[in-house]
Amino acid sequence: MNIVTIGGVTIGLAILTHHIVTWWPGLKCLRTDPAGAVSSLAPFLLAWSYGVLAILTVGGIIGWIADTTLWISNWLGDVALVWGVGGTTGTAAGRTTYLPLTQTGTAVVLLLTVLLLAAMKKSQYGGSLKAGAWCGICLGTSAGVTGLAAVPLAQAVNWLGSQAYGIFA
Template sequence: MNIVTIGGVTVGLAILIHHLTTWWPGAKKLTKDPAGHAAALAPFLLAWAYGVLAILTVGGLIGWIADTTLWISNWLGDVALVWGVGGTTGTAAGRGTYLPLTQTGTAVVLLLTVLLLAAAKKSQYGSSLKAGAWCGICLGTSAGVAGLAAVPLAQSANWLGSQAYGIFA
């Protein structure tokens, strides 16, 4: 598993800020139709949750893709910090312990991967889904709010897997 750097967190936050800024309908429109505007944000948030789960997957092709995405994001963010604004790089504060996904929890992540790939290809929200997953991968192992979200997401995937596969076992 890759460690997230300050540059990787910066890339994740930049994706989040960009998406929220382009989504923001304005206070007046938001108060008129809050459910409709929240629904427009839902694909990004659901894909973000998937990205967090994907970075918690420690093996296999999905884990390798998530780790590679984080590595590239770390590199891009570090380059932007050093060459773009004259800053420095370093390891961001990461979560000390990770809640492992169970066997059925990883099966849920695999099924969610199939769902996300199909939805990104067929849906009008393809770019939001891709950006959300990328953002979740970048922020999923950070120590902040995103890192804290990893625990309930992993617990939910583990529970869902045990329930779903308990029916079929």
Template sequence: MTIVTIGGVTIGLAILTATLVRWYPGYRTLKKKPIPFLGQLLPFLLAWTYGVLAILTVGGFVGWIADTTLWISNWLGDVALVWGVGGQAGQSASGGTYLPLTQTGGALVLLMTVAAVVAAKKSKYGADIKAGAWCGICLGTSAGVAGFAAVPLAQAVNVAGMHLYGVIG
């Protein structure tokens, strides 16, 4: 598992910021009818959840893609921090203990991978799905709120996988 750096977290937060700025319809509009506008964030949020789970996979093709994406994001973010604003690159504090996915949890993440790939190619929300997955990969192992969300997500997928495959014991 690749460890996230400050640059990687910055890339994840930049993706989240850009998405929220593009989405924001204005205070009055949100006050009048929030549900349709909040629904527009759903593809990004679902893909973000997938990205967090993808970075928690410990091996295989999905884990390799997620680790490579995080490695590239770390590098890009570190370069942006050093050359863009004169900051310093460095390792981010990790989110602590990570719950590994069980066999059935991993199988569920594989099914989610199929859904994410098809949705990114066929849906009109393809850009939001790609950005959400990238953001989730960058923030899934961070020490912030997003990193702490990884444990409950992993537990939920592990339990859902056990129920789906009928391996409750």
């Protein structure tokens, strides 16, 4: 599992900021139809949740892709910080403990991968889904609020896997 750097967190926050700014429907729309306006964020948030779970996987091709995505994001963010604004790089404050995914939890992540890939291909929200997954991978191991969301997500997937696969056992 890769460690997130300040550059990686910066890339994740940049993706999140870009998505929120381009999503913003305006105050009038939020007042008249808040559910409709906020529901358009659902694809991004669901893919973000998947990205957090993907970075928690410890092996296999899904874990390798998530780790590689985080590594590239760390590198891009570090380059942007050093060459773009003259800053410095370093390891971001990351969580020291991770909630491992159980065997059935990782099976659910695999099923979610299939679902996300199909949705990216067929849905009109393909860009939001890709951005959300990338953002989740970048911010899933950070120590901030977004990193803290990894614990309940992992618990939920582990529980769902135990319930779903308990039927077949």
